[in-house]
Amino acid sequence: MIRLDKFISDLSMETRKTVKNMIKSGRIKLNGSVCKNADIKIDENRDIVEIDGKALTYSKKIYIVMNKPAGVVCSNSEPGEKTVFDILPQNLMRKDIFTVGRLDKDTVGLLIITNDGDFSHRLMSPKKHIEKVYYAEGKGTLSDNAQNMFEEGMQLGRSRLKPAKLEILESGGETAKLRVIISEGKYHQVKRMFYKVGIEVTYLKRLSLGGLTLDESLKEGSARIMTEDEIEQIFNI
Numbered sequence: 001m002i003r004l005d006k007f008i009s010d011l012s013m014e015t016r017k018t019v020k021n022m023i024k025s026g027r028i029k030l031n032g033s034v035c036k037n038a039d040i041k042i043d044e045n046r047d048i049v050e051i052d053g054k055a056l057t058y059s060k061k062i063y064i065v066m067n068k069p070a071g072v073v074c075s076n077s078e079p080g081e082k083t084v085f086d087i088l089p090q091n092l093m094r095k096d097i098f099t100v101g102r103l104d105k106d107t108v109g110l111l112i113i114t115n116d117g118d119f120s121h122r123l124m125s126p127k128k129h130i131e132k133v134y135y136a137e138g139k140g141t142l143s144d145n146a147q148n149m150f151e152e153g154m155q156l157g158r159s160r161l162k163p164a165k166l167e168i169l170e171s172g173g174e175t176a177k178l179r180v181i182i183s184e185g186k187y188h189q190v191k192r193m194f195y196k197v198g199i200e201v202t203y204l205k206r207l208s209l210g211g212l213t214l215d216e217s218l219k220e221g222s223a224r225i226m227t228e229d230e231i232e233q234i235f236n237i
Contacts, residue, residue: 001041001042001043001044002041002042002044003038003039003040003041003042004023004028004030004035004037004038004039004040004041004042004049005019005020005023005038005039007042007044007049007056007058008022008023008028008049008051008056009095010094010095011056011057011058011093011094019038020038022051023035023036023037023038024036024038027051027052028049028050028051029048029049029050029053030042030047030048030049030050031047031048032048044058045058051090051091052090054089054090054091055091056091057091057092057225061114061115061116061119062092062094062097062114062115062116062225063112063113063114063116063119063225063226063230063231064088064092064097064112064113064114064223064224064225064226065110065111065112065113065212065215065218065223065224065225065226065230066084066088066110066111066112066113066218066222066223067108067109067110067111067214067215067218067219067220067221067222067223068084068103068107068108068109068110068111068206068220068221069087069108069220069221070105070106070107070108071105071106072084072086072087072105073105074099074101074102074103074111075102076098081105084099084111084113085097087221088113088223089223092223092224092225094115096115097113097114097115098113098114098115098120099111099112099113100112100113100114100119100120100123100124100209101120101123101124101185101209103206104188104191104204106204107204107205107206108203108204108205108206108220109134109135109204109205109206109207109214110206110207110208110209110212110213110214111206112209112212112226113223119231119234119235122210122234122235122237123209123210123234123237124185126184128237129162129183129184130183130209130210130237131181131182131183131208131209131210131211132181132182132183132185132206132208132209132210133179133180133181133206133207133208133209134179134180134181134182134190134204134205134206134207135177135178135179135204135205135207136177136178136179136180136190136194136199136201136203136204136205137175137176137177137178137201137202137203137204138175138176138178138194138199138200138201138202138203139174139175139176139199139200139202140176140198140199140200141198142168142171142176142178142197142198142199143197143198146166146168146197146198147166147168149196149197150163150164150165150166150180150193150197151163151164151165151166154193154196156186156189156192156193156196159186161182161184161186161189161193162182162183162184164180164181164182164183164193165180165181166178166179166180167179167180175202176199178194178199179207180193180194190204191204210233210234210237211233211237212230212233212234
């Protein structure tokens with residue numbers, strides 16, 4: 001059992017004072033009826049709590065998949081920037097969640113958000129060599145030996161990259177269309193790799209991570225709870 005105001009505060013980004021005001025103003029429903037008692041104790045596993053008609057989902061561990069849009073950053077707070085947490089639906093918001101890795105501000109596609117450190121480690125640990133698949137568009141002239149450079153593991157700054165796979169979908173025109181599979185995640189890695197083979201990336205989308213493929217029915221900027229099968233797939237890596 002847990003106090004109603006603490007339950008709402010824990011599952012949102014709101015302070016306890018703000019939550020109390022929300023309760024007093026009648027914005028909170030408990031099991032379908034408006035509740036103005038912040039002190040009431042609820043069963044977090046059975047009772048249904050709603051804020052402005054949207055139910056809060058309780059789980060000690062939470063796993064969220066988002067189709068990240070361009071223009072937002074993967075940070076909990078960054079002055080002057082809109083973050084992925086600013087666009088996350090209220091019923092999925094938690095104080096303890098974080099992104100599993102990061103996508104650049106202008107990169108779109110599959111992003112996972114959780115509060116489970118072990119889950120995140122499985123996907124981000126360099127020892128796991130987790131595959132990440134990206135679709136890219138860019139301008140420039142692709143080097144003749146681009147695929148070999150990716151496959152051999154190119155030198156990028158002081159680092160020697162692990163072998164990657166480059167698939168050329170379209171080239172020779174105004175826009176090159178490419179697909180790449182990498183197994184690491186260095187700073188701006190994909191863009192820097194393409195730049196080294198003559199392509200300036202103008203659009204980048206992450207299609208999959210650890211075998212988890214982006215749900216194309218999920219519109220850009222939308223998010224949902226991961227399915228049990230999706231979660232199990234990651235834990236089986």
